[in-house]
Amino acid sequence: MILEQDIARYHETGYLVVPDVLDADILARVRGALDKLVADAASVVTHTDVYDLEPGHTPEVPKVRRIKFPDKHTPVFWELANYRPMVEILEQLLGPSGVRLQSSKINLKAPHYGSPVEWHQDWAFYPHTNDDMLAVGVMLDDAFLENGPLMVVPGSHKGPTWNHHSNGVFCGAMDPTRKEVDFESAVPLTGKAGAMSFHHVRMVHGSAQNVSDKPRRLLLYEFSAGDAFPLMGIKDWDQYNRNLVSGTLTHTPRIVPTPVRVPLPPAPFQGSIYENQTTLENKYFARRGTAPDENSKQPAKV
Numbered sequence: 001m002i003l004e005q006d007i008a009r010y011h012e013t014g015y016l017v018v019p020d021v022l023d024a025d026i027l028a029r030v031r032g033a034l035d036k037l038v039a040d041a042a043s044v045v046t047h048t049d050v051y052d053l054e055p056g057h058t059p060e061v062p063k064v065r066r067i068k069f070p071d072k073h074t075p076v077f078w079e080l081a082n083y084r085p086m087v088e089i090l091e092q093l094l095g096p097s098g099v100r101l102q103s104s105k106i107n108l109k110a111p112h113y114g115s116p117v118e119w120h121q122d123w124a125f126y127p128h129t130n131d132d133m134l135a136v137g138v139m140l141d142d143a144f145l146e147n148g149p150l151m152v153v154p155g156s157h158k159g160p161t162w163n164h165h166s167n168g169v170f171c172g173a174m175d176p177t178r179k180e181v182d183f184e185s186a187v188p189l190t191g192k193a194g195a196m197s198f199h200h201v202r203m204v205h206g207s208a209q210n211v212s213d214k215p216r217r218l219l220l221y222e223f224s225a226g227d228a229f230p231l232m233g234i235k236d237w238d239q240y241n242r243n244l245v246s247g248t249l250t251h252t253p254r255i256v257p258t259p260v261r262v263p264l265p266p267a268p269f270q271g272s273i274y275e276n277q278t279t280l281e282n283k284y285f286a287r288r289g290t291a292p293d294e295n296s297k298q299p300a301k302v
């Protein structure tokens, strides 16, 4: 549970970091499952439904950038999506209509080359009938300035939904040359392994390359209030309702006027935000020391 002042701060700034949410047992089991998934990437040579690969990945030296939808294929990640200390915080932040898991992923930034993520708002990817939605960042390693922590622009969740298109096609990133937001005012969400960050779905956020000699593994769960329904439609009603981790099913979406954009036409490169953002013409974050991206359908442009 968090305090009233934490809830107020989340609504005011759009984010919150809560230390020590995970206990040592579940943190160890989650890390063990992740190590196994990464080792198993030795059997793949290109992106799959489970793996998004870093440039330079080979079966001999697996380089995994993202594990997709871990809760769907590895039980401990579903267990963690239902972890009461986290769900209680979500109930406090998302309101009384329940809590629904929307999606999950693990972004791995390996020492020295782990890829940056360009500035974006999650809301631009999946607008809903109301914006009581957030992403939880479960820190599986200590997150510090040099290993590419998540960075958020405080207060940006109260602003517009910015253009995430490039040449009229969705690219999942904001063009920094438009200077719509003061990216220099972003704050890093740092903390010890076992801490969790919570950032609002409309928050402008991104992260730099890992330039340290330590990994940065961040498990991201995206949650919505029980009565926030996706404007782009529900593909699987049963799965949608199985994902309710708190509260009871409703057929009555709550509709609140919020600034939305639709992510159409779809990004030409699919599978992960890294692929989507390939077509962003002007990058904000520097990349250094990355090999040409043989796994991407086109070479990285930087």
Ligand SMILES: O=C(O)CCC(=O)C(=O)O
Pocket (backbone or CB within 6 Å): 107, 117, 122, 148, 149, 150, 151, 205, 206, 207, 218, 220, 273
């Ligand atoms: O891993 C990160 O640092 C940022 C990830 C993110 O914002 C996303 O995948 O939507």
